[in-house]
Amino acid sequence: MLDMVYRLDPEIIIGQGSLSRAGSICNARGGKVLIVSEQGLYERNAIDRLGSILASSGVDSILFDEVSSQSTSDIAQEAADLARKSCSSLVIGFGSIKTQAIARMTAMAAASDLSVFDLLDGKKSKKPYLPYIAIPAIDADPLMFANYFLALDPRDRSIKLIKTPPGMCNAVIIDSVLYGSNFTNEKAIATAAFDGFCTAAEAYCSTKANTYSDGLLEQSFALYSSIIKSKLDNPGPIQIEAYVDA
Numbered sequence: 001m002l003d004m005v006y007r008l009d010p011e012i013i014i015g016q017g018s019l020s021r022a023g024s025i026c027n028a029r030g031g032k033v034l035i036v037s038e039q040g041l042y043e044r045n046a047i048d049r050l051g052s053i054l055a056s057s058g059v060d061s062i063l064f065d066e067v068s069s070q071s072t073s074d075i076a077q078e079a080a081d082l083a084r085k086s087c088s089s090l091v092i093g094f095g096s097i098k099t100q101a102i103a104r105m106t107a108m109a110a111a112s113d114l115s116v117f118d119l120l121d122g123k124k125s126k127k128p129y130l131p132y133i134a135i136p137a138i139d140a141d142p143l144m145f146a147n148y149f150l151a152l153d154p155r156d157r158s159i160k161l162i163k164t165p166p167g168m169c170n171a172v173i174i175d176s177v178l179y180g181s182n183f184t185n186e187k188a189i190a191t192a193a194f195d196g197f198c199t200a201a202e203a204y205c206s207t208k209a210n211t212y213s214d215g216l217l218e219q220s221f222a223l224y225s226s227i228i229k230s231k232l233d234n235p236g237p238i239q240i241e242a243y244v245d246a
Helices: 018-029 046-056 075-085 097-110 116-120 176-184 186-204 211-233
Strands: 011-014 033-038 061-067 090-095 132-136 148-153 158-163 169-174
Touching (some): 011 018, 018 046, 018 132, 018 169, 075 097, 097 132
Parallel strands (some): 033 090
């Protein structure tokens, strides 16, 4: 009987306080890290905490915190230029959905022979990209594990679909603490659970599904159902503790 071998890519770490693993993950990949983030994370000391975690693991980092709710994809050019000047070899996207998209664009442009506008126009780079680590905060990114993301073109305010190179995302760290009050807000918990259940159902029906993914998704159905049921039976905040190292 032939062996069945599964390669999980990227590495995924989920758990309360899992941000503390960022140092060891980045250290294993070496080099200097560019953190692409946003001002809102200063309020919860999240940026300072990430910087301390990286420093304690011996990882050099430089921060680009200029992403805002009004930012368009051209700001990724500034971040990419900073990555080149600082000789960064790894990009961390630390923040909301928009921050993650801009961090991805930064990773693609920093080591490329193309500008951000070239990438928006669909041109393909012949040079390699910088590895990228996603650390979502504030909200969840529905395209986190997709091989594409959405970018806002500042020239005409249109939304462009940008395909990412295979393997660009090296790791994903999902720390429930970074979502702040969302995990104690009843409506947010119920909405997130229902959204997760629907996403799992869509994946289960996908033509790309296989035996391994079906097994994981069946487990997710049970977990999401238990969360939804707990909200119906006992309204009020619930405590969710989970840790997965894949």
